[in-house]
């Protein structure tokens with residue numbers, strides 16, 4: 001999830017925490033504690049993304065892929081990161097010549113811990129994944145339920161913070177963020193290959209203005225109720241649409257004897273939970289062939305048919321072709337292209353190429369380009385949008401240096417043999 005959304009979530013939680021505390025101790029919610037709480041929560045809701053500071057210990061794209069959303073996005077890291085945020089707040093208070101009581105520090109620590117946990121939970125919502133239970137459990141967990149930048153969530157949180165904020169500057173900044181968001185939506189709707197229909201851009205613009213107006217000028221009690229209602233409604237919508245879209249694909253593929261489903265990665269379109277883009281990973285021909293099948297799912301085809309959803313990626317780095325076997329025509333589903341190759345090639349890559357093996361600790365939907373005996377590139381189809389070499393694609397060279405500090409994440413693809421695991425796997429020569 002992007003850092004503007006994380007920051008707005010942090011500010012919303014800070015206001016909620018101050019409100020709950022103020023009901024019991026009204027005298028303390030003013031003064032230095034107010035700004036300290038907002039700052040601590042905004043910091044804590046972004047602190048896990050400090051992984052950019054050490055990503056380069058594993059050079060190149062692998063460093064980003066293996067260390068981003070890595071150790072800092074775990075339950076274990078929440079306490080040290082929270083304490084680090086409080087140290088920053090303490091330094092700021094000292095600069096301003098302000099002090100907090102001991103009980104107020106306890107309150108700030110609770111807010112910071114909630115912030116860290118919320119960050120990991122929000123990142124879990126995407127199809128990118130997190131591994132929150134390391135070092136007890138090295139597996140990736142995927143929420144598969146929300147786009148990485150979700151306009152409706154940005155608008156909802158923006159309005160909530162707008163309503164709760166006392167500062168005119170903060171309110172103006174949120175207004176600007178939403179104006180920027182709507183401009184991008186219009187640009188996407190009117191651009192050469194529209195990702196959003198014009199009606200959706202218009203709806204986002206209208207909703208932003210109405211929500212800011214309502215949150216800015218209604219009574220506090222109604223603001224709180226409508227904030228909870230909108231966030232709950234958004235969550236329920238994403239989760240139920242996710243369940244319908246995935247179920248539709250799983251049922252259709254269950255009727256294809258030549259395809260055995262192994263995993264399913266899903267993501268909704270930004271701003272449109274009625275359209276989902278999925279990648280079904282499976283095996284065929286008695287497990288000898290590895291297959292990735294693209295599919296677009298419409299949750300409510302009568303209102304928004306699959307054909308009206310944004311087109312699936314074509315012209316990718318992966319050599320995608322029309323499906324080899326006929327796939328069932330179902331309302332609400334639109335099948336895309338497939339990647340098909342011998343599974344033995346992938347297993348050989350994991351065994352013989354240390355760069356590919358490290359990459360497979362990240363790749364959930366791996367594809368590769370074979371040139372004779374050897375593979376010359378490995379990538380992840382989740383992030384393959386064009387023929388260019390993108391951030392989740394690695395050229396492979398025979399005899400390349402093996403990467404250092406490879407974290408012990410288990411390969412998300414269940415078709416591979418388990419890789420060495422354990423807390424110290426990354427310290428051992430890989």
Ligand SMILES: [Zn+2]
Nearest residue numbers: 048049069123
């Ligand atoms: Zn993150």
